[in-house]
Amino acid sequence: MNKKKLGYSTPADDYEKDLEEFINKGKFVSMPKKQFEKYKLELQVAAKRHIENRQSMTIRVKKHVISKIKSKAQVKGIPYQTIVNILLSEYADGKIKLAI
Numbered sequence: 001m002n003k004k005k006l007g008y009s010t011p012a013d014d015y016e017k018d019l020e021e022f023i024n025k026g027k028f029v030s031m032p033k034k035q036f037e038k039y040k041l042e043l044q045v046a047a048k049r050h051i052e053n054r055q056s057m058t059i060r061v062k063k064h065v066i067s068k069i070k071s072k073a074q075v076k077g078i079p080y081q082t083i084v085n086i087l088l089s090e091y092a093d094g095k096i097k098l099a100i
Helices: 014-024 033-052 063-076 080-092
Strands: none
Touching: 063 080
């Protein structure tokens, strides 16, 4: 394949450059449709299980607390909700204690 077949003239970033090189060298192999459909179904089932094991919750938290959590999450490169979820999970599992 050449760049024109890919529908753009210049890769946007290093990932796209690597991908284009991979495709142009013929190292990209399409998955057979039957295998793809099976893999797709497996991923859909996994995603559904993941979503079903979650429940939304609304709480009021002081602005400075959320700000600190968001800052720490940004440094780690993860969503702040992940940190909140980890904290709640670890407390529920008895891994952390609160000084009340």
